[in-house]
Amino acid sequence: MSQQTDRAEQVKRLQRREGWRRRLPLVPALVFTIVVTQVPFILSLWYSLTEWKIVPPEPRNFIGFSNYVDLLDNRFFREAVWTSIWMTVSAVLLSLLLGTLLAILLDRKFFGQGFVRTLLITPFLIMPVVAGLVWKTQVFNSSFGVLNWLLDSLGFERIEFVTRWPLWSIVSVLVWQWTPFMMLIVLAGLQGQDQSVLEAARVDGASSRAMFFQITLPQLRPYLELGILLGSIYLIQVFDYVDVITGGGPDSTNVPYFVFQRSIGGGWQFGQASAYSIVVVIASIVIATFGLRVLSNLLEGEKP
Amino acid sequence: MRAGGTGTEVGKKRAVSFFLGLLSWAVALVFFFPIFWMVLNGFKEEIDANTDPKLVFDPTFDRFNEVTSQTQGLLGFREAFMNSVWAVSISTILVLVLAVPAAYALAIRPVAKWRDVLFFFISTKFLPVVAAILPLWIIARELDLLNTRLVLIILYTAMNLPLAVWMLRSFFSEVPKELIEAAQIDGAKLRGQITSVILPIVAPGLAATALLCVIFAWNEFFLAVQLNPVDGSTIPIWVTSNVSTRGNFLAKLSAASTLATLPVVLAGWLAQKRMIRGLSMGAIK
Numbered sequence: 001m002s003q004q005t006d007r008a009e010q011v012k013r014l015q016r017r018e019g020w021r022r023r024l025p026l027v028p029a030l031v032f033t034i035v036v037t038q039v040p041f042i043l044s045l046w047y048s049l050t051e052w053k054i055v056p057p058e059p060r061n062f063i064g065f066s067n068y069v070d071l072l073d074n075r076f077f078r079e080a081v082w083t084s085i086w087m088t089v090s091a092v093l094l095s096l097l098l099g100t101l102l103a104i105l106l107d108r109k110f111f112g113q114g115f116v117r118t119l120l121i122t123p124f125l126i127m128p129v130v131a132g133l134v135w136k137t138q139v140f141n142s143s144f145g146v147l148n149w150l151l152d153s154l155g156f157e158r159i160e161f162v163t164r165w166p167l168w169s170i171v172s173v174l175v176w177q178w179t180p181f182m183m184l185i186v187l188a189g190l191q192g193q194d195q196s197v198l199e200a201a202r203v204d205g206a207s208s209r210a211m212f213f214q215i216t217l218p219q220l221r222p223y224l225e226l227g228i229l230l231g232s233i234y235l236i237q238v239f240d241y242v243d244v245i246t247g248g249g250p251d252s253t254n255v256p257y258f259v260f261q262r263s264i265g266g267g268w269q270f271g272q273a274s275a276y277s278i279v280v281v282i283a284s285i286v287i288a289t290f291g292l293r294v295l296s297n298l299l300e301g302e303k304p
Numbered sequence: 305m306r307a308g309g310t311g312t313e314v315g316k317k318r319a320v321s322f323f324l325g326l327l328s329w330a331v332a333l334v335f336f337f338p339i340f341w342m343v344l345n346g347f348k349e350e351i352d353a354n355t356d357p358k359l360v361f362d363p364t365f366d367r368f369n370e371v372t373s374q375t376q377g378l379l380g381f382r383e384a385f386m387n388s389v390w391a392v393s394i395s396t397i398l399v400l401v402l403a404v405p406a407a408y409a410l411a412i413r414p415v416a417k418w419r420d421v422l423f424f425f426i427s428t429k430f431l432p433v434v435a436a437i438l439p440l441w442i443i444a445r446e447l448d449l450l451n452t453r454l455v456l457i458i459l460y461t462a463m464n465l466p467l468a469v470w471m472l473r474s475f476f477s478e479v480p481k482e483l484i485e486a487a488q489i490d491g492a493k494l495r496g497q498i499t500s501v502i503l504p505i506v507a508p509g510l511a512a513t514a515l516l517c518v519i520f521a522w523n524e525f526f527l528a529v530q531l532n533p534v535d536g537s538t539i540p541i542w543v544t545s546n547v548s549t550r551g552n553f554l555a556k557l558s559a560a561s562t563l564a565t566l567p568v569v570l571a572g573w574l575a576q577k578r579m580i581r582g583l584s585m586g587a588i589k
Contacts, residue, residue, distance in 0.1 A: 019415070019416065022409055022413050022414070022415045023409065023415050024409075025405030025406060025408050025409040026405070026406050026409040026410070026415060026421065028402050028405065028406075029402040029403060029405070029406035029425075029465060029469060030406070030421070030424075032402055032461070032462065032465065033424075033425060033428055033462065033465055033466065036458065036459070036461075036462035037428045037431060037436065037462055038428070039439075040435075040436035040437075040439035040440050040443070041431055041435055041436055041439075043438075043439035043442075043443075044435050044436060044438060044439055047438060047439065102328075102331065105324060105327060105328045105331070106328060108321070108324065108325075110321070110324065110325030110328060111325055112329065113328075116328050116329055116332040117332075117576070118573055118576065119332040119333070119335065119336040120331075120332045120335055120336075121572070121576065122335075122336055122339055122569060122572075122573075123335055123336075123338075123339065124572075125519065125565070125568050125569045125572035125573075126339065126565050126568075126569070127522070127523040127525075127539075127540055127543070127561075127564055127565050127568065128523060128525060128540075129523075129525050129540045129543055129544055130342075130540075130543055130561040130564055130565050131338075133543065133544070133547065133557060133561065134338055134339075134341075134342045134558075134561060135338060137547075137554055137557060138338065138341055138342065138345060138554065138558070139338055139341075143354075144353070144354050144355065144356075144357075144554060146337075146341060146357050149356055149357050176335070176338070179335070180335075233429065233430055236432065237432045237433060237434060237526075239434070239525070239526045240525040240526065240540075243525075243529070244544060244547075255434070256432070256434040256526075259434050259437075259438075260434075260437075260530070263437075263438055263441075264437070264438075264441060264530050270438050270442070273438060274438055277432070277434045277435040277437070277438065278435060280432045280434055280435060281431060281432060281435045284430050284431065284432050285430070287430070288427060288430035291430065
């Protein structure tokens, strides 16, 4: 009897030790990630409950939720929220649409296919700051920009795109850079399709249109969702483009840029700015809750 | 359309196919045009760049010499380049050192709740950097880390680590379990298993992951401009320093932009296929 319990004890201890041996390689990465990403975030939450001006230095006062109440009244903040929403939603959807169309075009054999794909993915590799500057100074610019030269040659009037449509100028550059990314994801989906199903449908005489809407599109769904998720998560944080294309202003200051302007960019109101930044977090959590489900669907059925 | 239709049908199909191929080429050229234009302008005199678009001109390397030898404002090319190289390479090495064991513990001999752990890593990517920047700035100031390479090395490691864990896990999980078991039966020690079985299989994935970390760190601007606006600035900040409010700068800016983007574009071209998987975060095979 006692021998048996001893044995059970021993097995348990061995199992526990094995568990820790398995966990050990995970510890450094986990600790590093928690310290560098979670601690600042918790501090941000704390700052957002205070009134704290850094330059000139003033003492920090705990003021509860006043910053959050104030931000509801702040017209500039509301505008920044709308700009963020417009920028993210339009850039994600437009690049997804264009990317899907391009993926369908590329998912066929034609002369120079590999070269065309290489050309198409290049915008995604360009440094965001460079993308913004090149578009601003060499495409949109009213005197030397290629687009304006084109307008001029066609007999239209030149347009100072960036001042006239700041938001859409930024969105154009975002779409230019993110279309290749969406294209790659959708292309992976198209090429991962179950060919036997398509073949069977073809034999049964299904039209290519019916095949696309009834077979291909449903199969593409997780890929489209992944594209939307990753695109939104990155694009809601856009800063570089705003900084180099317009440097802020009505219709182009999104929430991240607004946080910057109110703090390190010259406002130095760290308490207030933290409250603004927490709003971005809440928005991201909303996206992520939806997003994690998408990822978990993708992981399903994959057992180690 | 049924296979093996009439002659005209085949002809029509061919015409459509030809047209679609042509369309793909046209779209690709339009997409690539701004990049082509930027590179071209880098080889011009300012006077040729600041006018109606010119395709024919006397190409010159002068702008490249200017931007690399003269210092615009506070930041020289050499310093910025070295700062970038340090921040990018050390952070990428750190990422791999931390991510490889983690991926092993998530894929090869998985811990009990490996899905939750994986989700935790990836969920940190959902936390916007902007929500962390103010405390990071305060902490960096307290520790005298503002305007140092070290602060960027630490933050770029944190920025790329979740992605690397995610990608490497998917590459590691492709190692056939039977191979590892066979090696175990043959009496191979852990180190032997890793070097002779696992490493050869995951090596390409490892390279793709490292490459992606390099690309993201090389292009990073937000953290650099907030924390290292003066010393320790990297290439993206150097590019923006070539925009001047006085005089013409288009050709110079183009040359600077070309230099700044070249390494990443070349690396991306070489590793296209693997990167596709990497960018979809390993979720797509």
